[in-house]
Amino acid sequence: MAxxxxxxxxxxxxPLADNNPITIQVLGICSALAITAELKASIVMxxxxxxxxxxxxxxxxxxxxxxxxxxxxxxxLVVVAALVxxxxxxxxxxAYELSKTLSVFVGLIITNCIIMGRFEAFxxxxxxxxxxxxxxxxxxxxxxxxxxIGFFRELLGSGTxxxxxxxxxxxxKTGLYALGYENNGFMLLSPMALIIVGIIIWVxxxxxxxxxxx
Amino acid sequence: xxxxxxxxxxxxxxxxxxxxIVGSLLAFVSSTLKEQISTNERFEKMQNIxxxxxxxxxxxxxxxxxxxSEVQTQFETYITQxxxxxxxxxxxxxxxxxxxLKREEASENPRLPLFVGExxxxxxxxxxxxxxxxxxxIWGFVSVDDQKVIQGAYFDHKGETPGLGANIKMRYFxxxxxxxxxxxxxxxxxxxxxxGNNDPVNEDKYDNEVDALAGATIxxxxxxxxxxxxxxKYESFFNSLSAQ
Numbered sequence: 001m002a003x004x005x006x007x008x009x010x011x012x013x014x015p016l017a018d019n020n021p022i023t024i025q026v027l028g029i030c031s032a033l034a035i036t037a038e039l040k041a042s043i044v045m046x047x048x049x050x051x052x053x054x055x056x057x058x059x060x061x062x063x064x065x066x067x068x069x070x071x072x073x074x075x076x077l078v079v080v081a082a083l084v085x086x087x088x089x090x091x092x093x094x095a096y097e098l099s100k101t102l103s104v105f106v107g108l109i110i111t112n113c114i115i116m117g118r119f120e121a122f123x124x125x126x127x128x129x130x131x132x133x134x135x136x137x138x139x140x141x142x143x144x145x146x147x148x149i150g151f152f153r154e155l156l157g158s159g160t161x162x163x164x165x166x167x168x169x170x171x172x173k174t175g176l177y178a179l180g181y182e183n184n185g186f187m188l189l190s191p192m193a194l195i196i197v198g199i200i201i202w203v204x205x206x207x208x209x210x211x212x213x214x
Numbered sequence: 215x216x217x218x219x220x221x222x223x224x225x226x227x228x229x230x231x232x233x234x235i236v237g238s239l240l241a242f243v244s245s246t247l248k249e250q251i252s253t254n255e256r257f258e259k260m261q262n263i264x265x266x267x268x269x270x271x272x273x274x275x276x277x278x279x280x281x282x283s284e285v286q287t288q289f290e291t292y293i294t295q296x297x298x299x300x301x302x303x304x305x306x307x308x309x310x311x312x313x314x315l316k317r318e319e320a321s322e323n324p325r326l327p328l329f330v331g332e333x334x335x336x337x338x339x340x341x342x343x344x345x346x347x348x349x350x351x352i353w354g355f356v357s358v359d360d361q362k363v364i365q366g367a368y369f370d371h372k373g374e375t376p377g378l379g380a381n382i383k384m385r386y387f388x389x390x391x392x393x394x395x396x397x398x399x400x401x402x403x404x405x406x407x408x409x410g411n412n413d414p415v416n417e418d419k420y421d422n423e424v425d426a427l428a429g430a431t432i433x434x435x436x437x438x439x440x441x442x443x444x445x446x447k448y449e450s451f452f453n454s455l456s457a458q
Contacts, residue, residue, distance in 0.1 A: 037377025037429070068225040075232065082236045089243050093250040096258065103372070154377070163276075188378060188429040 004133070011133040015141030017208075021114045022145040023201045024211065028114040032146055033193040035108065039162050042150030045105050046143025051087070052109050053118060054135035056080050060123035061131035067124070076119040081110050114142055149196045157187030257282045259311055260289040265368045266355035267292065267331040267338040277385050293340075295330040299451060315344040315353070326447055331357065338365055339455070341448055345440025348432040349373040352382065352440060358396060360455050363419075364405065367391040369437065379433030390416045390424040396441075398422050402449045404442030407434035 004012075021027045028049075035041045059079050060067075067075050088106050091099035109115070118138050123131040154160055159167040159177075168175015170183055186192055205211045218224060261279040264270065269292050271278040280288050296310035300323060310327040318324040331338040338357040345352050354369035367388045374380040381387055394405045408423040409431070416424055426434045 035376050037375070041376035066219065066228070068219045068228050070220075070225050071229055074229070078232060078236055082240060085240060086243050089247050089251070092254065093247040096254040107373070158377075185428040 008130065008133055011130060012137040012140070015134075015137040016144060017141075017204070018211065020141045020145065020204075021117070021138050022142055022197065023204055025117070027117050028112050028142050029194075029197065031108045031112055032142075032149060032197060033190040035105065036146055036149040036193050037153050037157065037188050039147065039150040039154045041105075042146040043143070044101060045108070046139065046146050048102060048105050048109055049112060049114065049142055050136060050139035052080060052083055053115050053139045054132050056083055056115060057118060057123040057131040057135035058128045059083070060119045061126060061128045064124050064126075072124065073116070073120070076116055077110075080115055080119075084109050114138060145197070145200060148200060149193050152196055153187045153192060156184050157192075159183050254282075256312070257285050260285045262355050262368045262370070263311060263329055263340055263342075264288060264292060264331075266340050266357040266366045267333060268357075268366045269331075269333065272385070275385055277383070277388075292331045292333055293329050294332045297328045297330070299326040299328060299448070300324070302450060304451065311342075315342060316351070319344065328448065328451065339452075341445060343440050343444030345436050345444070347371050347374045347382075347436045348379050348430075349375070352433065352436055354437075354440070356391070356396075356441070356445070358452075362395060362397045362402070362452055362456075364391045364394045364396060371433070374430070374433050378427065378429040381427050381430065382433060382437060387424075387427060393419045394424060395420050395422065396445050402442075402445050402452060404438065404445045406438040406442075408438075409434075 015021055019025070022029060022032055031045060031049075035045050056076075056079055060076060063075070063079075084106055088099065088103065091102060118134060122134045126134070151161070154162075155166070159165060159170055165175075167181065168177045170177050219228075261270075261282070264280055264285070265277070269288060270280060279285075293311075296307055297304050298307045298310050298313070299305075307327075311329060313325055313327045315327075318326070327342055329340040329342075331340055337360060339359070340355055340357040342355050343353060350372035352369065352371040352374065354367060356367045357365045359365050369382045369388060371380060371382060374382065391405060396402055396404055403422055406423050407426045409426045
């Protein structure tokens with residue numbers, strides 16, 4: 001990457017693997033469990049968080065020298081809530097269909113721990129450009145895990161991907177279902193998302209011994 | 215920085231300024247976009263009502279509404295009459311579709327809107343309804359013919375879980391209601407979303423049951439309750455139809 005120096009590039013790359021917000025920092029688990037029954041919802045949530053986190057990081061970073069430390073958490077909350085509401089209203093007026101899909105996520109975005117976590121840990125101490133990259137990187141790391149979970153839950157739970165049947169028709173018994181395969185309804189429930197997160201953490205740590213704490 | 219951000223007076227001033235700025239920003243955004251948003255909502259309601267009586271651009275498996283550019287004219291073409299029922303009195307009101315069910319539920323003397331549509335010489339009676347899902351409100355429009363058999367249904371929700379309860383607005387679920395009778399032994403009972411009703415392909419149309427969604431028990435129960443309570447409110451109207 002010619003545009004970014006090594007340190008800035010690391011801001012984008014680290015959260016994808018070695019410093020992933022979900023699997024390493026264990027932030028944002030709540031939404032990772034709640035909305036990953038479908039791949040589409042995972043993707044939409046990932047993109048929404050990316051937008052809010054990048055914008056919010058920049059705003060907080062610009063204000064970092066004037067925010068009184070006693071009420072900094074409140075300020076962060078106000079920034080993220082205002083941002084989300086403005087976006088939600090604008091979508092309702094100009095992209096109504098899209099806003100209906102996203103409205104479910106609005107509340108989940110405001111309470112997402114990754115957002116507060118990055119404001120607190122990074123944006124308050126760094127300039128806007130680095131804060132922006134950090135926001136994109138962390139949201140991408142979050143989105144990556146969401147997409148992996150969403151992929152397996154939708155495939156094994158409903159036999160579809162992005163709503164398209166990929167394993168055949170479970171009622172008419174075509175494709176895999178003709179061989180006696182059944183959808184695992186348990187995959188649609190939240191506990192399975194936690195188990196998948198656990199498996200991802202396991203795979204990640206066994207491939208990278210650096211991450212194991214002694 | 216010259217300012218001492220630790221001082222109490224600064225903290226209070228900062229909070230006040232922040233609240234004023236954010237408050238006026240949100241108020242400004244909300245008031246500028248209000249009209250556009252309410253137009254969008256009105257069109258959506260028209261699309262939903264038309265959808266319930268089978269006026270839509272559905273393809274094989276997904277829900278496709280009439281485009282918003284056409285919805286106004288289509289609505290005027292297909293919806294021939296709109297009624298408001300209050301205290302058993304049926305009056306015609308061309309703006310009955312604008313009635314806010316949430317507000318009516320709270321009032322002591324609720325107005326019940328009902329729309330009559332006509333398509334290919336067939337009459338549809340479209341009942342709007344509102345109920346509670348797992349997280350938040352659910353609502354819908356159900357059209358029945360004069361035999362009290364469901365001709366179409368549209369359901370929507372505010373915040374049901376994506377992939378689970380949110381699937382009440384999926385085509386395969388809503389289509390299951392078509393052909394179900396809302397009547398049992400002469401009384402309006404609605405349709406129950408049932409688990410394990412041994413009829414997943416929905417062949418029995420007179421059991422007042424459709425197959426439930428996996429992982430959405432509470433949303434399903436809320437939907438059943440919404441159907442029976444809402445349809446019962448219109449019982450006398452439906453009885454007057456069969457008397458004719």
